[in-house]
Amino acid sequence: MNKTNLVAKQLKDFWNEFKQVKFGIAGIILLILFIILVIFESFLTPFPEASTRWRDITYWEDNPRSVPPVWINWFSQKDYTPTEYIEDLEYTEQNISGPISILNSVIEYQYDYDVPPVDLIYRGNFKGNFSLNIVLERPDGNKINLVTKSFSANTEKDFRISLINESGNNVRSFARRYVQNLPPRVNINTVLFSQTDGELFSNPTPLNGTYKLNINLMKLTEETVIEDTRLVVSGSVSGWLGTDNSKRDVWSGLLAGIKWALFIGLMTSAISVSIGVIYGVVSAYYGGIVDSIMQRIWEVFINIPLLPVLIVLSAIFSPSIWSLILMMSLFFWVGPVKTVRSMALQIKEETYVEAAKALGASHRRIIFRHMIPILIPYSFASMALSVPSAILYEATVSLLGLGDATIVTWGQILHDAMNGGAVTNGLWWWVVPPGIAIALVGMTFAFLGFAMDTILNPKLRTR
């Protein structure tokens, strides 16, 4: 029979059997799901640049710090204000005199929550001279002058105003109208979003309704340009998975980590299993002294405790993701060797190998064309099973702070969580999801690997 046909038939049979194993199918579905998440990563996150600017603090500065995910509102008694981005603000322009003109915009913000947002941030780009005044009109009719400030710049620049920070004094004097003795630390956002009764500080009641933010921009020269303005309500809950203590969106980081986890896992297992399979076959095929030497080398490698070596190597050489994959492959290839060797010893005795030899086929041809294809199903099983450990090792090395700083991996998120006191402070949304993600990818490949294993060892199914 033709060799390629034989392999194709073998794979087809294999697939037919694979379809029978339920958790194998579950593994394939999960894998497809992960691939979809990788492909549509930039559409699924509010921060499309999360992957490249993970360590850039300016990219995350508008988010609240260490707040839980939005869906805790479904379970908690009090409603927390979610983070909101109000963009494309519309302004009415009015000329005052000569070069001076006033831009005015009123933003209506519906506040139906119990726990106020952490901050209100107004920001944009500008060039030239302008002064800014923002007044907040509350549902109860009170008006608070939040901020008055002027800006000037010759080149285009960003401006960013944290209304909570800037309005401290004004809000304090507003509160003093209702409460005689202010406590030493006044929670500005609580005052802004609570009813003005005697319990403003001891037990504030939220003031729900429509808040109007009246923004006035006075352009002082004709050349002044103000663009791209937006208001960010920095909530007390944020994103699908909350934020970490550097204001980063955990969900975006988690999403960005999928491709690296898959890449690290698949790359390492593909390289190492290929090496291992070839090594095993060569060792079995040549036999004799070659086999003995190769098996001794294998024995040396199997006796090296991998994780400590990886830790020490990474600590000393501070590797990139590529060299880490290479280092892992250097130690992972030992896995399939013994099984492959014993299988190859049997294949070696098959008649068609004998025939090929008799016909004068080269050693290389026999090994690569006749022996290795037979081992392909086994190779896939062992690749699938070594993916989780590769991901696990990368995560572990990253946990110690030895990861590649140019990318985001789940291990690095957990390292930050560990250092940021997430465990002691109970910031579960920062600790639990990355671990579950690692476990899920591990489970996906374990499903695939165990399913293939079940087919390859029919003994194990039932008795």
Add this chain to the structure above:
Amino acid sequence: MYWRYAVRRILMGVFIYVVIIFIYSALFNTVMDQTLNSQIVEQVNGEIMKMSQVGTDPEYLVEYRLRRIGELRDLYHLDDPILSRIFWRAIDTLTFNYGKSTVMRSFEGETDVIKIVLERIPNTLMLFTTAIIIDILIGVWLGLKKAQKAGKTMDKTTSIITMGVYGLPSWWFGMVMIMLFAFAIPIFPSGGMNSVPPPTTFFGRVLDTLYHMALPIITLVFIGFWGRAYLTRNIVLGNLQEDFIMSARARGIPERSVLYGHALRTSAPPILTMSLLSLLASFSGALVFEGIFSWPGMGNLYWAAVQMNDIPVLLGNLSITTLIYISGIVVLDLIYGFLDPRIKVGGKA
């Protein structure tokens, strides 16, 4: 015949250890040279400081400094060709001559790397062996149950949990457990080996250590026993299909004694050694785990040494870890050889 196998196996282990140390020595050659160099300069400067206080002639000091640095470089073979440096470093490592730490100190304030590592070993072994024993007991018991009812609901659900746990980082599970049982519901201490201050009586101290061991061990065992059970199930199931089981069943021997008497007896050696081997593999995983629970063992030492960038401690710790690891494998092989008559009679080592 067994002793001949044993001797061969032990010699093989020693040989492999020597080879690995040579590999390490080659890998980390330049880094260690740098560390040694700066250590020598520091040491000589210290000596000169002392001499200048006595009032020695400055010219002599300069000469002394050069001569002393030369001597020390000679002592550590720093001026030799690279191959000879690798050789001498390996010899030093093999004789437990790891040198001095750059930053870290032992609990008693010593700077010898060997002392820093040695005081950690008992703690690691204590935590790890306790976890191993509990792990194997639960794993084998569950595996037998699974094999007995292969294909039934219990077997299937536990198999799925096994796959779920397969890629789970044990240290992450440790973090979650600490969050749950040390902070949210504070029933266990969050880490360390003893309370601060430690109890004064010996008995109180032992109890206190056990209390601190509880959470890490629960975590390790919970992560570990699923795989053990799966392995046991497969081995026992494989044996249940052998002819002698069929004949035992045909003779009307009760299923229970077929399982425990016949199947388990033949499965015991591979179960034991494979469990121990895979646990040995999890040894290195448990090392990272120690950092999470601030358990003062060898793993925690890696963690601290990485943070302080103390290369001699890292390498010394690595050499000892490797030694323990290889010794573990050799001991397991010896047990296996003892249990397996084919090896005992004189098969291939």
